[in-house]
Amino acid sequence: MAAEASNFLKYVDEHEEDFIQRLAKAVSIPSVSGNIGYIKDVEAMAEWLLQQLISLGVKAEKRAIGQHKLEGKDVDLPPVIIGQLGNDPNKKTLLIYGHYDVQPALYEDGWHYPCFELTQDPSGSGRMYGRGSTDDKGPIMAWLNVLEAHQKLGKELPVNLKMCFEGMEENGSENLDKFIESEKNGFFAGADCMCISDNYWLNTETPCLTYGLRGINYYEIRVNGPDRDLHSGVFGGTIHEPMTDLILLMSKLVTPAGEILIPGLKDLIAPVTDEEREKFEAIHFGVKDIHAAVGGDQTLTNDKVTTLMGRMRNPSLSLHGIEGAFSATGSKTVIPCSVKGKFSIRLVPNLTIKSVTDLVVKYLDAEFKKLGSKNRCEVVLGHGGEPWMADFTHYSYRAAHKATEDVYGQAPDYTREGGSIPVTLDFADILGLNVLLLPVGRGDDGAHSTDEKLDRDNYIRGTKLLGSYMYELAAISK
Numbered sequence: 308m309a310a311e312a313s314n315f316l317k318y319v320d321e322h323e324e325d326f327i328q329r330l331a332k333a334v335s336i337p338s339v340s341g342n343i344g345y346i347k348d349v350e351a352m353a354e355w356l357l358q359q360l361i362s363l364g365v366k367a368e369k370r371a372i373g374q375h376k377l378e379g380k381d382v383d384l385p386p387v388i389i390g391q392l393g394n395d396p397n398k399k400t401l402l403i404y405g406h407y408d409v410q411p412a413l414y415e416d417g418w419h420y421p422c423f424e425l426t427q428d429p430s431g432s433g434r435m436y437g438r439g440s441t442d443d444k445g446p447i448m449a450w451l452n453v454l455e456a457h458q459k460l461g462k463e464l465p466v467n468l469k470m471c472f473e474g475m476e477e478n479g480s481e482n483l484d485k486f487i488e489s490e491k492n493g494f495f496a497g498a499d500c501m502c503i504s505d506n507y508w509l510n511t512e513t514p515c516l517t518y519g520l521r522g523i524n525y526y527e528i529r530v531n532g533p534d535r536d537l538h539s540g541v542f543g544g545t546i547h548e549p550m551t552d553l554i555l556l557m558s559k560l561v562t563p564a565g566e567i568l569i570p571g572l573k574d575l576i577a578p579v580t581d582e583e584r585e586k587f588e589a590i591h592f593g594v595k596d597i598h599a600a601v602g603g604d605q606t607l608t609n610d611k612v613t614t615l616m617g618r619m620r621n622p623s624l625s626l627h628g629i630e631g632a633f634s635a636t637g638s639k640t641v642i643p644c645s646v647k648g649k650f651s652i653r654l655v656p657n658l659t660i661k662s663v664t665d666l667v668v669k670y671l672d673a674e675f676k677k678l679g680s681k682n683r684c685e686v687v688l689g690h691g692g693e694p695w696m697a698d699f700t701h702y703s704y705r706a707a708h709k710a711t712e713d714v715y716g717q718a719p720d721y722t723r724e725g726g727s728i729p730v731t732l733d734f735a736d737i738l739g740l741n742v743l744l745l746p747v748g749r750g751d752d753g754a755h756s757t758d759e760k761l762d763r764d765n766y767i768r769g770t771k772l773l774g775s776y777m778y779e780l781a782a783i784s785k
């Protein structure tokens with residue numbers, strides 16, 4: 308461990324409670340980017356984060372990045388917050404990214420704790436529940452904790468730090484690529500490498516460094532029929548029903564065993580190399596880790612490597628929901644006039660947003676024609692992100708490896724994330740940077756799920772990890 312880091316680590320140990328209060332404040336702002344009803348909260352979260360950064364000595368500002376359509380209305384995109392601390396030509400410059408928006412959360416979905424109130428597990432396990440605790444407010448707060456420790460200790464950071472925080476990650480990071488492009492020779496100039504903390508360990512015990520992400524294509528199948536909802540007793544048996552068409556189409560996408568049924572898609576996947584397989588075999592993981600994380604034994608196979616490849620190396624297709632369908636309690640006998648089926652496909656090398664979309668649209672159009680329905684059907688790509696891979700032999704990974712050993716007393720696993728952070732590829736390609744994914748949370752944190760949580764130990768040691776990584780990065784030769 309770099310000796311200069313020791314009083315930083317001591318500060319972290321002495322300020323655990325303050326750091327938890329910081330996370331509690333962040334979680335209390337319901338910054339859901341996908342619903343129009345939360346626009347004010349997303350703005351409030353951006354403003355609170357900006358003020359936190361300024362109070363920690365960061366030269367920070369909010370940047371507007373245009374408008375988008377939300378629930379049919381034109382509204383401002385959440386601002387990007389950029390900041391800089393340190394500009395010493397003798398130091399390396401690290402760029403960090405995080406997102407201050409969160410997935411939706413409703414108590415009725417099955418939460419056991421208030422969704423937007425950081426709640427400590429009463430049994431004393433150290434679990435801290437709340438939407439955004441692990442994705443991605445916990446990691447952002449961990450960076451802020453690092454800054455606070457240095458400010459209060461009167462210590463300079465060992466590297467120059469540039470920061471970019473967005474509020475649209477959970478909805479496709481719209482326009483962020485354009486912002487990065489426009490600031491390539493401006494704000495982002497001079498960055499040596501990049502670190503993103505926005506994914507999770509594979510299990511509950513082994514820290515990891517992540518060098519790959521699956522991409523994502525998010526689709527809607529829109530089936531429109533009559534111009535109003537109808538009584539099924541009066542009109543059932545007389546018209547083509549949009550829900551019936553949609554369910555049929557959705558059933559043609561994937562089998563219960565997870566096999567994607569879109570013709571031609573498999574042929575586009577890059578063949579798996581021996582080196583890749585060896586990397587998967589070396590990971591500390593068992594299907595029991597998935598059983599623990601999902602609270603059931605629903606794994607498709609008991610084989611470790613097949614399971615890991617299912618998550619990291621193969622595409623997957625998930626059906627998410629149907630907008631416009633009756634879903635409340637009770638027995639409403641309605642025929643919905645217009646429904647939108649939502650599904651996504653996780654992309655792996657060499658699948659691209661376009662190649663997959665071409666196949667999806669062609670296939671669903673043909674399947675719809677086979678139904679002979681008089682309804683109208685349209686397949687729309689909502690947002691897309693390409694898959695990404697990094698060079699994990701880069702000095703930034705070596706620094707993070709060392710920091711993990713310092714903080715956790717064990718070497719990290721090298722993993723690929725099944726989830727997507729589409730802007731990672733934009734940062735890597737547009738700025739020409741090596742990107743390291745350095746997760747804080749565990750595999751059972753339940754990101755996007757009910758009872759999302761972050762363990763107190765991961766939050767505190769995660770703060771130490773991010774700080775130690777900066778020290779190792781400063782010390783390592785390129």
Ligand SMILES: C[C@H](N)C(=O)N[C@@H](Cc1c[nH]cn1)C(=O)O
Pocket residue numbers: 442443476477478479505506523525724725726727728729754
């Ligand atoms: C891994 C990251 N924390 C995350 O959750 N990413 C999301 C991104 C996304 C794309 N569409 C909606 N959200 C994910 O992988 O689902």
Ligand SMILES: [Zn+2]
Pocket residue numbers: 410442477754755
């Ligand atoms: Zn997320």
Ligand SMILES: [Zn+2]
Pocket residue numbers: 406442443476505506
């Ligand atoms: Zn995230």
